[in-house]
Amino acid sequence: MSRNDSMLTEQLTDSAYYILLSLLVPRHGYAIMKYIEELTEGEVTVGPATLYTLIKKMMKNEHIEAGSSDDERRKPYMVTIKGREIVMNEIERRSRMAQHGLKAIESAKEENEYEKN
């Protein structure tokens, strides 16, 4: 299906990106939110309704899967093979974007200096 092909080039929202990053190892709801805060040193917090919405969606898209647990209340989730591929692509895409930004700043500086001379 064409929908599945586009999955690999699919861009993640910031929240989905951070949730997938936190699920490279199995984590349950509370641990996901806590890890994102730690990872970003408090710069990013994901609200519980946003988390619940995205977990449901990513389960449906098979980006993540639920693991088994004795404690029903602490159901852990983890990335699937597909989910891992998507987040890896996204890390690269986002670092390329950051490099583009730096490159643009550099070339703008050079052009401005050239105009002064």
Next chain:
Amino acid sequence: MRKTKSHRYITSQGTAFAEKKEMLKMGKLAQQGWQLESFAFLGYRLRKAEPQNLIYEMDYHVVHKADMNNYVDTFAAAGWNHVCSAGSIHVFSARPGTTPIYSDRNTSYEKYNRITRSVGMVTLIFAIFAVVGFGLTAYTENKDSFIESIYFYLGTVGITIAVPALMTYTALMFRRRAEKKV
């Protein structure tokens, strides 16, 4: 000895029309010692409690019974305590300063999208009842027959629900637009 009231009831303007306003009102009432206990017919039931500073938020999600603990616990982990639910509508409270339940516009938009679509479906179904019911009433030859009164009844039920449903749907469409992805 005078018996003090332990519960009171307040009416709702309809959460689709005044969700934010009503959640703010719940916060003010909690400060005055009246805490939201549950939904009631066209309103809310409040319980007398120690005055507390609380903020309230509402979520729309179809949560299966087996997943309810997981849903509620996710909120509790972020400092949001489950207050009450009615169908797919859930209310949570937290201390002032707690991160909002939706932290991005995409998922907040989806919240209103979910409820708008289900209200749209209800509107459509009852509008069909109204059209079919009144249509058949008009086409029935014998105006005093039992079947004619059944058609008329169907049409009346249809219109009674379809009109407020349509108003709700329109309000929700505006609400959804305010959260539109940028």
